[in-house]
Amino acid sequence: MKQDKRGILVVFSGFSGAGKGTVMAELLRRYPEYYALSISATTRQPRVNEQDGREYFFKTREEFEKMIAKNELIEYALYVENYYGTPKAYVEEQLAAGKDVILEIETQGALKVKQMLPDTLFLFVTPNDAATLKKRLLGRGTESEEAVNQRLLKALEEVNEVIAYDYLIFNDTVEECVEEVHSMIQREHRSVSRNGEFLAKMKEDLLGLSKGE
Numbered sequence: 453m454k455q456d457k458r459g460i461l462v463v464f465s466g467f468s469g470a471g472k473g474t475v476m477a478e479l480l481r482r483y484p485e486y487y488a489l490s491i492s493a494t495t496r497q498p499r500v501n502e503q504d505g506r507e508y509f510f511k512t513r514e515e516f517e518k519m520i521a522k523n524e525l526i527e528y529a530l531y532v533e534n535y536y537g538t539p540k541a542y543v544e545e546q547l548a549a550g551k552d553v554i555l556e557i558e559t560q561g562a563l564k565v566k567q568m569l570p571d572t573l574f575l576f577v578t579p580n581d582a583a584t585l586k587k588r589l590l591g592r593g594t595e596s597e598e599a600v601n602q603r604l605l606k607a608l609e610e611v612n613e614v615i616a617y618d619y620l621i622f623n624d625t626v627e628e629c630v631e632e633v634h635s636m637i638q639r640e641h642r643s644v645s646r647n648g649e650f651l652a653k654m655k656e657d658l659l660g661l662s663k664g665e
């Protein structure tokens with residue numbers, strides 16, 4: 453039974469190539485009634501097989517800067533020379549409807565979310581070692597060797613930011629990783645600090661019952 457009615461905001465970050473996208477797609481496929489994945493806006497070019505409104509809302513720089521000016525984003529960051537940002541409205545709507553909302557974002561954006569919304573759950577996904585990360589990036593075949601090396605340098609910067617996160621998730625197999633993420637988020641619903649309403653009601657009822665009401 454879910455005690456708290458509002459959903460939990462979850463930041464899911466990880467090194468580029470750590471398999472975040474695959475893990476999220478499988479989590480949503482398995483547990484569609486629990487989670488909503490926020491779709492970000494970005495100025496980067498779509499990759500083959502990506503669709504506007506599915507993986508991202510693809511924007512021009514001008515359009516993106518307008519969204520910033522209108523305060524339509526929870527956070528945004530420049531990552532490898534492109535803007536990425538989280539539109540506010542959908543996240544708010546889904547949290548209010550009781551869904552746990554997942555932001556698959558990089559570390560600069562995550563740090564901004566931490567300042568603004570500190571009761572967010574922060575998860576960081578990593579492969580077991582750096583060589584696996586490089587292999588996965590090259591295997592994806594969508595980027596030049598130069599772009600892959602740029603992403604590895606970015607990963608090096610990100611290692612120093614992991615300290616701000618709550619838990620590491622090792623992406624060995626997608627199956628295990630998805631179950632690990634699901635159980636961590638569900639456990640978070642049981643945290644005492646998120647169940648103030650339940651405890652207050654318990655107190656009130658106990659008081660009543662102890663008086664024979």
Ligand code: 5GP
Pocket residue numbers: 465466467468492493496527528529531536537538539556557558559560561562
């Ligand atoms: P990619 O270009 O590989 O799709 O994404 C590059 C990085 O941007 C990934 O680490 C991804 O998690 C991050 N990212 C995607 N959407 C957002 C967003 O809305 N905000 C921030 N800060 N990062 C994002």
